[in-house]
Amino acid sequence: MTRVSQSFFSSCAKAWPWLLILGLSAFLITQRAAFPQIIAYPDAWTLPIADVINIGMDAIVLHLRDAMRVVSSGLNVLFSSVQTLLIGAPWLVSISFFTLIAWQGGGRRLAVTTAALSLYILASGYWVPAMNTLSLVLVALPLAVMIGFGIGYTGFRSKRACQFILPMLDLMQTIPAFAYLIPILLLFGFGPVVGLIASVVFAVPPMVRNTMLGFEQIPPAISESALMSGCSRFQQFRWAEFPSALPQMLIGVNQTTMATLSMVIIAAIIGGFEDIGWEVLSAMRKAQFGQSLLSGAVIVVMAILLDRVTAAYAARQLPNASHVGLPFGRFILVMISAIILPLLAAQAIPVLNNWPAGLVHSPAQAINDATDRFVQAYGGIMVTVKNTMQYFLLLPVKLGFERAIVPFTWGITFTTGMKTAYWIVICLGSVLAFGKGMWKSGVAILVSAGFLFFGATGLPWVTVFLLTTLLAYQVGGPRLALLPAGAIGFLLITGLWEISMISVYLCTVAVFLCILLGGLIGIWAATSDTVSRIIRPINDILQTLPQFVLLIPALMLFQVGDFTALLAIIAYAIVPMIRYTEQGLRAVPSTLVDAGKACGCSAWQLFWDVRLPISLPQILIGINQTILYVLGMLVIAALVGTTGLGQAIYVALSQADAGAGIVAGFGMALIAMTADRILQGVINLRN
Incomplete structure (x- = not known):
């Protein structure tokens, strides 16, 4: 028997x-x-889980609605007070206050940036909507921080509580916000407070995780010193543990702030008050590209300011941080002066109280006209690009070659002879891989070829169930295999299988393109400091842009459809792939690179044999994050005409169907958790 035969068997x-x-x-x-x-999984084998949830939700609403409406009224009073204060204050007072806060935290440069960007919001004509949004953030943020701190500290103190908290955090961060908006809406009624509560729920997990991490990182010597000094349990917490954990918790405050702001447009869908999220949403519904772009830019400006200011205060708590700002007592006196003096000036000079309408500059109509001219001039090219991607990429992954290759799309008929040749080539490639001992590559060739031939919606559900469970078993053992088995079983018995595979198809294409494009950009950035400097602020902008804003340019240029959703998803999810690829390649020890050069390796060999293997675990983390980002964008993409689980959740929200929304949201969370755990298993195997 030859060596090839032995390797094959x-x-x-x-x-x-x-x-x-x-x-x-x-x-x-x-x-x-x-x-x-x-x-197609038989309908007769499904269970009415959504109906059971609706029955339970009706009972909960019946018993808790009055109490929740009292809570809603109290929050509404608090929100209205903050809103009245921010809107009623002269703009000079507000900008002076914001600038001084920024100066105290980050110094002169941050103060100048805050003043300039605040003036931009004022001059753009979106001051009142921006202050309404800021009111929501200022009320939701302390609530999210306090709740997150309480849960996080409880998880740190109790291992039993931690075992319950961690999976709940996974669910809260993977279940789309639209899914849990429905029970909140039923319990608390319609209005801004519903959006406020939804923002709190969405923003709590980062604070919980950073609180637990902060207390877990406390050096044992600090706690032991506090005990040896005779501190009580509260004194140990107050004077030793809390200050040590504070820097990490302030990072959590920063992330919680951004999470709260990212909910503003979703909150506008159910809140419906005059905030900046509503401005974006209403402009999108009217297909006003200029207005939606400018109002979206205001959200970006607010995100940048809140991110920089909270990050600056977090950085001040680091051990080696330089001293910035005044002592607290002097700062309060300066703050009072910075409020009183502009207030008096605003009373004397009306223009300092209310910004004149004549000074508002809005190029929205010019942007609309330019967009119309661009579409008229290049509309044919964009239609060609859209159709090409639709026919040659999206449809094959969704329907498979056997149904996508038809004269209307490809200009040819996929004959029996062509199908036979396809499988002969695939089988030969797989046999060659087996013959070289590369059985994983051989299996990958067969699985990938089957997926492309039959499409995501044409695969037997038994096949998907068995292959996914086997993959999880081989990378993580029987315990990990239970997760995909349970997830796919849930999707089957709830009747969500078909629309789940539509979501999987769109996710597959988006992840593939993010890996391809993001990986190439990350490699380029890792080899060029100039490219890295250029791409870094672009990544920052893409990560601070609310998800809805990413839909605007794609929607205006390509109209509704899967291709439009794909562009928005890629814009949102490509950032982790770029960053982790660059970081992984830059982190390769120079000694290994020098050793490769000394051995005579070419630049190509250095990349494939040295840099890529060393950085692969980091790149796999980027792929993991990209998958989660793609899944998180699916519900937003439903607004531009996509089908799948995202649309099911959005439809359930419009119909106030708590059962359907929760089931679809939980199904999407299970898909995200399955992909996350399997990739983590792969990463652990690599390490």
Whole structure:
């Protein structure tokens, strides 16, 4: 027996579970015409879980609605007070206050930036909507911080509580916000407070995680010194543990602030008051590109300011931080003066009280006209690009080659001879891989070819169930295998299988393009400091832009549809791939690179044999984050015409169907958690 034959049979012995499942799948596909339930999970086998949830939700609403409405009224009073204060104050007073806060935290440069960007908001004509949004943030943020701190500290003190808190955080961060808006809406009624509560729920997890991390990182010597000094339990917490954990918790405050602000447009959908999120949403509905872009820019400006100011205060708590600002007592006196003096000036000079309408500059109409001219001039090219991507990428992944290759799209008919040739080439490639002992590559060739041939919506559900469970078992053992088995089982018995696979198809294309484009950009940035400097602020902007804003340019240029959603998803999810690829490649020790050069490696060999293997764990983390970002964007993409789980959640919200929304949201969370855990298993194997 030749060495190739030995390697082939050895590979088959290792891959026998995969080959068994693929053989079973091939048999099932031959029987799909006679038994359609092989592809489409039978409705008779589903369970009315959404109806059960609705019955339980009705009972909860019946007993808790009055109490929750009292809470809602109290929050509404607090929100209205802050709103009245911010809107009623002269603009000079507000900008002076914001600038002084920034100066105290970050110094002169941050103060100048804050003043300049605040004046931009004022001159753009969106001052009142921006102050309404800031009112929501200023009320939601302290609530989220306090609740997050309480939960996080409880998780630190109690391992039993931690075991419950961590999976709940995973659910809260993976279930789309639209899903839990429905029960909040039923309990608290319609209005800005509902958006406020939803913002708190969405923003709590970062604070919980950073609180737990902060207390876990406390050096044991500090706690032991406090005990030896005779401190009580409260004194140990107040004077030793809390100050040590504070820097990490302030990072949590920064992330919580950004999470709160990112909810403003979602809050506008159910809140419906005159905030900046409502301005973006209403402009999008009217297809006003200029207005939606400018109002979206205001959200970006607010995000940048809140991010920089909270990050500056967090940095002040680091051990080696330089001293910035005044002592607290003097700062309060200066703050009082910075409020009183501008207030008196505003009373004497009306223009300092209310910004004149004549000084408002809005190029919205000019942007609209320019957009119309661009579409008229290049509309044909954009339609061609859209159709090309639709016919040659999106449809094949969704429907498979056997249904996507037709004369209308590809200009040819996918004949029986072409199908046979396709599978002969695939089988030969797989056999060659097995013959070289690369059984994983051989299996990957067969699985990928089957996915492309039949499409995400044409695969037998048994095949997806078995292959995913086997993959999880091999990278993480039987405990990890239970997660995909349970997740896919849940999607099947709830009747969400078909629309789940539509979501999987769009996610697959988006993740593939993010890995391809983001990986290439990350490699380029890792090899060029100039490219890195250019790409870094672009990444910052893409990560601070609210998800809705990313829909605006794609929607105005390409109208509704999967391609439009794909562009917005890629813009949102490509950033982690770029950053982790660059960081991973830059972190490769120079000694290894020098050793490779000394051995005579070319630049290409250095990349493939040295840099890439060392940085691969970091790149895999980027892929993991990209998948989660893509899934998180699906619900937003439903607003531009996509189908799948995102649309199911959005429809459930419009119908106030708590059961359907929660089931679809939980299904999406399970998909995200499954992808996350399997990739983490792969990363652990690499390490």
